Amino acid sequence: MRTITVVGASLAGLRAAEALRQKGFDGTITVVGAESRLPYDRPPLSKQVLAGEWGVDRVQLRDEERYGELDLDLRLGVRATGLDVAASTVALADGTTVLFDGLVIATGASPRVLPGMPDMPGLFTLRTLDDAIGLSDAVGRPGCRVVVVGAGFIGSEVAATCHRRGATVTVLEALPVPLARVLGGEMGKVCGQLHVDEGVDLRCGVGVAAVEGDERVERVVLSDGRKIDADVVVVGVGVSPATAWLDGSGLALRDGVLCDDRCFAAGSAGRIVAAGDVARWHNPWLGADMRVEHWTNAAEQGDHAAKNLLAGPDAAEPYAPVPFFWSDQYDVKIQYVGHSAPDDEIALVHGSPADRKFVVLYGRDGRLTGALAFSRPRQLMTYRRLLAEGASWETALAQEVG
Amino acid sequence: MALEVSVDADKCMGSGNCSFWAPGAFDLNDDGVAEVVDLDAVPEEKILLAAQGCPTQAITVTRDGQRLAP
Structure with missing residues (x-):
């Protein structure tokens, strides 16, 4: 591969570009972004930026120096409008097209x-x-x-x-x-x-x-x-994956770009990967297809998918993360890890909801399926590891977290 | 030349991502703030992953004065 195009200039796209360089890819990396700004971080938008505490500079994901090192062909402020898989081109809103050997789809989602x-x-x-x-x-x-x-x-x-x-x-x-x-x-x-x-x-x-x-x-x-x-x-009624530009491309779209367990888009012959909010992939950890709209997944999947693209289908590795997200509200840090169902069994294993400091576990069929913490990040980490290991409900309940 | 790693405690938001991706190298203290424990506990690539995977860019990794992350 000599030319890799990344569509989407947010966290997943940036991490994809970084991963390519980290793995020694020295070809052209074109990054297309609909917004005219350099990649920025979204979690502070509903918090520090909305509060008027942080300005634009503070949310930049990387500084100018880093972009110099990454040596990217940045096409910002121009939306991708179409994908021609057979011709290996992405059409842009300004009428130009970008040719690619490998493609990373990271267009994220749009608010409903x-x-x-x-x-x-x-x-x-x-x-x-x-x-x-x-x-x-x-x-x-x-x-x-x-x-x-x-x-x-x-x-x-x-x-x-x-x-x-x-x-x-x-x-x-x-x-x-x-x-x-x-x-x-x-x-x-x-x-x-x-x-x-x-x-x-x-x-x-x-x-x-x-x-x-x-x-x-x-x-x-x-x-x-x-x-x-x-x-x-x-x-704030949720988001939809930004796939309109892929209509008619031949890629399978099913509430997101449908991918295999290594983040390759279905039917893309190992030349197209998707990452972040836009990707629905088969997560071996869960044993099911899923799409995740959270920061940690965008970061991790951007990195993983790009490395798989570079490695090729034969050497690519499955992407099997345990979903994790956080939300800061008032003085409470809410953190959740796993993938539980609304009717899973729950057990309070640390602290008390009345104190706004606690950990609750979720379980089903004898397995640990998730963990929720209010302002208990260290304690939650124990369960994040147990979830990654596929721990039983019994093992999780017996765990001492102090 | 070994990696040099520092955590900005003021920036750290306690996601725990670093201690998850590079267990043994990082851990959260009782206040939920990340600390460097033992950089030899994991391969260097995991340290980089942890630093790049920090939601608040609180982890700086350098080698020989050159910044590798964020």
């Missing part, structure tokens, strides 16, 4: 919006740095009333940060319990209670019928007809 909702000032999603800066400016106005739609991790972080900035915050969640599909009902309640305890108005089991306003957002109309006055509405 509420159906039929007009785009108007005051209505936000949060994915990009520009989103975060715009939202931060809006929320910084005195007496700002914020309605957050969706009490998932992003919505909850936004709510926590806005609340800390002095805004009046209401969180709307369609499900009866927040995060129940990820953490189960009981732990979902514990997460929801954080908002309640901090004085944020959390309303569950309600949908949004409309967002109204003449020239900008003025109120949210709920599915039960009630209205909430708002200056800012933040929609």
Whole structure:
């Protein structure tokens, strides 16, 4: 391979480029990014950037010197619009095409919006740095009333940060319990209670019928007809993998780019890999196809997929991580590792939810399936290792974590 | 020339990624902050992976004055 193209200039794409150089690849690496900014870090967007504490410089993933060392052909501010697998070309929005011997797909995901909702000032999603800066400016106005739609991790972080900035915050969640599909009902309640305890108005089991306003957002109309006055509405109802540009390419798309256990896109003859939010791959650790929308996976899969691309299908290694993510809300560091089902058995093994410091384990069929911690990172690490080893439920429960 | 590794405790957010990817080389202390324990515990590639996999770029790896990560 002499030319490798990376589509997507965020964490997964950057880590892919770094991995190629680390492995001694000295050909051309073209990195295509839809945003005009150098790769930046997304976790601070809903926290330090939204809080107005960190500026643009602070979220850069790498400095100028590092890009010089990496020697990348950076094509920023131009979106990829199509892929021709047979011709080995990527079409860009400016009409040019990029030829490749190997391709890394790392286009990430796009925030979902509420159906039929007009785009108007005051209505936000949060994915990009520009989103975060715009939202931060809006929320910084005195007496700002914020309605957050969706009490998932992003919505909850936004709510926590806005609340800390002095805004009046209401969180709307369609499900009866927040995060129940990820953490189960009981732990979902514990997460929801954080908002309640901090004085944020959390309303569950309600949908949004409309967002109204003449020239900008003025109120949210709920599915039960009630209205909430708002200056800012933040929609955090999940993301969809950014695969529209791959329609008609022949790659298998199934809520993401379908890949094998080594991150090779199905039917790509070992020349195309995918990584990060956009990739649905067969995770041998889980024994099933999955797609993960978290920082650690983007970093690790970007690295792994690029090394596999360089090594070729015969030498490529399976990608079998234990999914891990964190969320910082108020003064609590929530960390989760594993892949449990909402109805898995749970056991409190350390601390107490009332103290906001604890570890809870998830298990099914005699196996440990996940672990959730509030502000107990060291203790959680023990279970992260046990999960990687495929530990039994009994072994996990017997573990001393101090 | 051996690797030189430092952790910026102010930047560390306690993800534990370093101690997961390079167990024995890094560990979290009781405050959930990463510390260097024994760099010989894992191959150098794992140390680099840990540094590059730090969510807050709190780990700096150099060799002979040249920065290798982040």
